[in-house]
Amino acid sequence: MVSRASRPLTLLWFRDDLRVTDHEALTAARDDGDVVAIWIREERDTEGRGPRPLGAATRWWVHESLQVLGAELDKRGIPLLFAAGTATQIIPEVAAELGADTVRWSRRYAPASRALDEAVARELEARGIASEDSPGALLVEPWKVEPSSASAYYKVFTPFWNAARQVSVDLPLPAVKAQSLPQEVADRVDRVRGANTHLLAEVDDLGLLEAGTGPASTRFSLRSGEGAGAAKISLGEGDPRFPWWEDTIARHWTPGCVAAHEAVDHLGERIAGYAEDRDIPGDPEGTSALSPRLRFGEISARKLLAAVDALGDVGAVDREAWIRQLYWREFAWHLTYHVPDLDRRPMRPEFAGFPYEDDPEALAAWQAGRTGIALVDAGMRQLWRTGWMHNRVRMVAASLLTKNLLLPWQLGEQWFWDTLVDADEANNPVSWQWVAGCGADASPFFRVFNPERQRARFDPDGVYVRQWLEGDTGESAREVDAGDSDDGSAGEQVPIVDLGESRQAALAAFDAMKSAQSAD
Known part of the structure; x- marks a missing residue:
C-alpha cells in the first residue's frame, strides 16, 4: 500500500454536486487536510447498482459543467481526475494508489445508487480506507x-x-477554501493519473459527446442549413452523424x-x-x-x-x-x-395491466411535434431546440401521449430522459406517473388535459405557439420537418387524434382495466 501523506488526504467523489459553494463533503474534506477530486462517468455494475445512465441532453450539460468545475477547483489548488467505468472498482483503486485516508461524497437517494455507494464503502473498508457521506442534494x-x-x-x-x-x-x-497541495501529493497524483487505466486525461476523453449519443429513438427528419441546398438528415436509432446539441440546446444555456x-x-x-x-x-x-x-x-x-x-x-x-x-x-x-424502478413500474400496481396501444407512428409524430395539435407541437419543438419545456406544456404533452394516444407513459418518460437537460431520476418518472394517473398523489385518470382549452387559457394570444412553430427567431439552424411546410410549422396539418373521441376511449380503457382487476 502507498504510504500516507504527512497530513490527511481525502479523495472527494463528485457526482450530481458540481459546485464549490455550500458543499458539505468538500468543505469537510478541506477541514481535514488536502483534497483530490474525481468524477466518474458511471456504468451500472453486474448487479444493476449505480445511477441511471445519463440521457443525451444531460451528457452534454455535464460535459460543459465539468469544465467549469475543473476551472473553479484549479483556482483553489484542487486537482480533478476523470474516469469512466464501475465505481466499485475505480474509487477503491484510485484512493489506494493516492494513499488517501478517506473518500467522501454527497449522499444519493435512488435505491440502485444507494446500493452502489454501500458497496463502494465496503470495498474501501476492506482496504483500510475510511468513507464518509454527507447531505447536500x-x-x-x-x-x-x-x-x-x-x-x-x-x-x-x-x-x-x-x-x-x-x-x-x-x-x-461559503465557498471551499483554497489549498496548496504538497509536492509529494501532487507528484503522486501525476503518477496515478498516468498509471491507472481507468483515469482519463481530460473531460473530452469521457466520451460524453461521442457519436451515437443522441436521443435513442429519433425517427424524424431534420432540416440542416438554409436555402435550396439544405440537406435532409434522417436519423435512426443511435445514428452517429448528428451531435444535435451543437446548434440547438447549446445556444440556450451556459x-x-x-x-x-x-x-x-x-x-x-x-x-x-x-x-x-x-x-x-x-x-x-x-x-x-x-x-x-x-x-x-x-x-x-x-x-x-x-x-x-x-x-x-x-x-x-x-x-x-x-x-x-x-x-x-x-x-x-x-x-x-x-x-425502486419508478421509471419502469407504476406505483399503482393495477396500472401494470392498463391496455396501452402499440403505435410507433403516433409516438414518432409526438416526439417530432407533428401531432397537429398546436400547444403540444410547440412544446415538443421547444424541447428539441432547447432541451427544456415549460412545465405547463409538459403536463399537456404527457397527457396527450398517455390518454389521447393511449401510449405507455414509459415511452414518454424515456424521451424526456433523453432530451431534457433537467431530467433526473426522481422528478422525471414521478411527474410522468402523476400525469398518467398511476403514481403517488396522481392526477385522477379521468383528468385529461384538453390541449386546446389549455392553449386558450394560458397562451390566448398565441405567443408561445408562434415562437416554437414558426421558428426560433432564426437561432436554430436545424428545424423539425413537420411535413411540407417550409418554415417547419404545423401549418394545416390534420390532428392525428380527435381529442373528444380519444378521451372517451381513454376512459373506456380505464374502465376495462378496473373490470379486469375486479375479475381477478
Missing part, C-alpha cells in the same frame, strides 16, 4: 419526514409539504456553477409575479429556469431557499408558490428513496 432527507400513520412514507404531496416545511434547514456554507450563482442574483426578478406567471409558457421570465442547475447540483437547494427567504421585495404569495415547487422536487426524491 436535498433540503430534507427522506428519513427526516415520516407520516404518523402506518404508512412508511408520504404518498400525497400536501401532507408531505406541511411536514417537511417544519424541518429546519441549515444555512448554506452550464456550470459560475452561471448558476449569477442566476441567483436575478432570482427576485423571476419570482415577482411567479404565482400567476409560472403557468404562462410564452412569458420568458415566468419561471426561474434553475431546474438543470439543481439537477446537477451547480447550486444547492438550501442556497436557493436562503436566497428566496432573503428577498425583501417579493410578495408572500409568490415566495410560497416558488418554494412549494422546490419542495415538490423534495417530494419526488422522497418517493424515489422508498420506491
Whole structure:
C-alpha cells in the first residue's frame, strides 16, 4: 500500500454536486487536510447498482459543467481526475494508489445508487480506507419526514409539504477554501493519473459527446442549413452523424456553477409575479429556469431557499408558490428513496395491466411535434431546440401521449430522459406517473388535459405557439420537418387524434382495466 501523506488526504467523489459553494463533503474534506477530486462517468455494475445512465441532453450539460468545475477547483489548488467505468472498482483503486485516508461524497437517494455507494464503502473498508457521506442534494432527507400513520412514507404531496416545511434547514456554507497541495501529493497524483487505466486525461476523453449519443429513438427528419441546398438528415436509432446539441440546446444555456450563482442574483426578478406567471409558457421570465442547475447540483437547494427567504421585495404569495415547487422536487426524491424502478413500474400496481396501444407512428409524430395539435407541437419543438419545456406544456404533452394516444407513459418518460437537460431520476418518472394517473398523489385518470382549452387559457394570444412553430427567431439552424411546410410549422396539418373521441376511449380503457382487476 502507498504510504500516507504527512497530513490527511481525502479523495472527494463528485457526482450530481458540481459546485464549490455550500458543499458539505468538500468543505469537510478541506477541514481535514488536502483534497483530490474525481468524477466518474458511471456504468451500472453486474448487479444493476449505480445511477441511471445519463440521457443525451444531460451528457452534454455535464460535459460543459465539468469544465467549469475543473476551472473553479484549479483556482483553489484542487486537482480533478476523470474516469469512466464501475465505481466499485475505480474509487477503491484510485484512493489506494493516492494513499488517501478517506473518500467522501454527497449522499444519493435512488435505491440502485444507494446500493452502489454501500458497496463502494465496503470495498474501501476492506482496504483500510475510511468513507464518509454527507447531505447536500436535498433540503430534507427522506428519513427526516415520516407520516404518523402506518404508512412508511408520504404518498400525497400536501401532507408531505406541511411536514417537511417544519424541518429546519441549515444555512448554506461559503465557498471551499483554497489549498496548496504538497509536492509529494501532487507528484503522486501525476503518477496515478498516468498509471491507472481507468483515469482519463481530460473531460473530452469521457466520451460524453461521442457519436451515437443522441436521443435513442429519433425517427424524424431534420432540416440542416438554409436555402435550396439544405440537406435532409434522417436519423435512426443511435445514428452517429448528428451531435444535435451543437446548434440547438447549446445556444440556450451556459452550464456550470459560475452561471448558476449569477442566476441567483436575478432570482427576485423571476419570482415577482411567479404565482400567476409560472403557468404562462410564452412569458420568458415566468419561471426561474434553475431546474438543470439543481439537477446537477451547480447550486444547492438550501442556497436557493436562503436566497428566496432573503428577498425583501417579493410578495408572500409568490415566495410560497416558488418554494412549494422546490419542495415538490423534495417530494419526488422522497418517493424515489422508498420506491425502486419508478421509471419502469407504476406505483399503482393495477396500472401494470392498463391496455396501452402499440403505435410507433403516433409516438414518432409526438416526439417530432407533428401531432397537429398546436400547444403540444410547440412544446415538443421547444424541447428539441432547447432541451427544456415549460412545465405547463409538459403536463399537456404527457397527457396527450398517455390518454389521447393511449401510449405507455414509459415511452414518454424515456424521451424526456433523453432530451431534457433537467431530467433526473426522481422528478422525471414521478411527474410522468402523476400525469398518467398511476403514481403517488396522481392526477385522477379521468383528468385529461384538453390541449386546446389549455392553449386558450394560458397562451390566448398565441405567443408561445408562434415562437416554437414558426421558428426560433432564426437561432436554430436545424428545424423539425413537420411535413411540407417550409418554415417547419404545423401549418394545416390534420390532428392525428380527435381529442373528444380519444378521451372517451381513454376512459373506456380505464374502465376495462378496473373490470379486469375486479375479475381477478
